[in-house]
Amino acid sequence: MDRSFVAQLNDYRITTAEILYWMPDHKHVLQSFLWQNLDLAPRFPALTKFLDFWDRNLDGRLHKVTVANTQLIKPAEFTFASGLYQLH
Known part of the structure; x- marks a missing residue:
């Protein structure tokens, strides 16, 4: 089984950070700089580990980090049709 699929079943979400x-x-x-990975909201341990690495090892001083995330596996969304149309 794919590791990322198992992680998504365990509430990991695709997380994107603009640094x-x-x-x-x-x-x-x-x-x-854009960073994207599967991470566990709201604590974001993978992003925190990456930012700690950045702070320790890279010369570019951090100014701002904007984070967005969403679930990839979620209940199906559907709506009822508002009409029935028939073509020839």
């Missing part, structure tokens, strides 16, 4: 950081060589310029 704005200051360029090391140009201190007045912001750069954007």
Whole structure:
């Protein structure tokens, strides 16, 4: 069985983070980095681990992190048809 599928069944969600950081060589310029992974909301341990790594090992100082997440496996959504149309 696929590991990511099992993780999704255990409430892991696809998480996207936009990380704005200051360029090391140009201190007045912001750069954007997108990070995406399966993570467990609301604590986000994988994102926290990545940001800790960034803070310890990379020169670009963090400015702002924006996080969004959603479940990939969820109950089916349906609506009733409002009419029946017939073509020739």
